[in-house]
Amino acid sequence: MVNRNQTRVIEFLLLGFGxxxxxxxxxxxxxxxxHTMALTSNIVVxxxxxxxxxxHSPMYFFLSQLSLSEILFTSNIVPTMLWLILKSGGKLSVARCISQFYLLAIPSTTQCLLLAAMSFDRHVAICKPLHYTIIMTFGHQLQIVMSCWFLGFTMSLVVYIFLKQLKFCGLNIINHFFCDIAPLLRLSCSDTYFVELITALVSFPLLLSPFLFILVTYIFILQTILKIPSSTGQKKAFSTCSSHLIVVCVYYGTLSSIYIFPPRENSVNTNKCISVLYTLVTPLxxxxxxxxxxxxxxxxxxxxIKVLRSSKI
Known part of the structure; x- marks a missing residue:
């Protein structure tokens, strides 16, 4: 902790792509x-x-919730990014900056849980097809989705409450286009040990547990697919979960590049490029x-499309 309590910081300067x-x-x-294409495509879904x-099936119900989380995620980050580009940087109040991180954390956490829910759906559909309609009722789907959003809101709220207790003084420059937790902790002149501990205790289970769950379910799915006698049946079974598997790889690949294996601090531009992929391209x-x-x-x-064309005629 650096002693920088000589000047109280009430706003941060975000450099963006200055x-x-x-x-x-x-x-x-x-x-x-x-951004417009991402919003449009997710709204269409x-x-x-x-x-x-x-x-009207569980897989698409979960997909619609994933699209909703993508809309909330990109709508929180991209408008600020565009504003910073036009202004070649800009200022955000401390309260708004911390709130932006909170609104970033909610859909990010929820997406991890929703991807795990989608893998469970594929596991039941392929490994237990005779019990699929019994297990994946609409009531169960609703419970799963509500649990994902509830955990996303509450666990992010815990971190947000502790971040709100931090004091900032001295330096106020964030060389990024949004407010993430790492620069906030670096700029704080409070003792951040407890906040970092709480963040680790909250985030690691919510990020890694869904990934491990997805990994285990796909091991069972692969074992079941390999037992199918015909190659046509194997391809058909695998095609039902290939899209989800690609999305999981892309999402966790970019997420780990930013938070688990981040670039060195002197590779700021690299970190920004990866963040652009995560916040702008992935939702599309x-x-x-x-x-x-x-x-x-x-x-x-x-x-x-045919209905719209015929209505115009």
Whole structure:
């Protein structure tokens, strides 16, 4: 802990992409387009799951919740990012900065749990197909989803409450485009040991436990698929969970690059690039994977495109 209590900090200076002055406008346009596409694609997924009868199944219900978490996640980060690009940096109050992290933590935690719920759904569908309708009733789906969101809100709230107790003085520069927990802890002139301990106790089980659960369920899924006598049956069974497996790899790959195996502190630009993938590209990538690799979603999209065209005629 550094003694910096000579000046009380009431706001942080976020540098954003301030070192890319010549690319400011092109970067803003590209990021705005990607953000708009991400929001649109996730909203389309949610609407399709709600209105299309063929998508009223547990897998798509969980997918709609994943899309909802992506909307909340990217809507919290990207508007600030775009504002910082236009202004070549900007200031956020301490309270707003900590609140932004809280609103970032909720969907991030919930996504980990939802991905685990989706792997459980695939496990039951492939390993226990005769019991699928009994186990995955709508009531059970609702309980699982509500538990995911409840844990996301409450566990993030615990960390938020302790972050609110920190005092900031002296340095107030964050060389990033959003308020993450690491720079907040570095800039605090309070003793951060207890906050770091609470964060570790809350975050590691909620991040690693779903990943381990997904790993174990896919081991059982793979064992079951290999027992299927025909290669056609094996391909059909694996295709039902391939989209989810790709999303898990992308999500945990970017997450681990930022938080578990972060770049060195002098690799600020590398960290920003990875964060852009995590906050901007991944929310667009996930619905595209399911749309491109899933016949039922493609059919639903084509069906409603035809309906719209015929209504115009």
């Amino acid at each position: 070192d890319l002055h010549n690319l400011r406008i092109p970067l803003f346009i590209v990021f705005l387009i990607i 949610i609407l399709l799951v709600v209105v299309c009868q063929s998508l 990538f996930n619905p595209l994977i399911y749309s491109l690799r899933n016949q039922e979603i493609r059919s639903a999209i084509l069906k409603y």
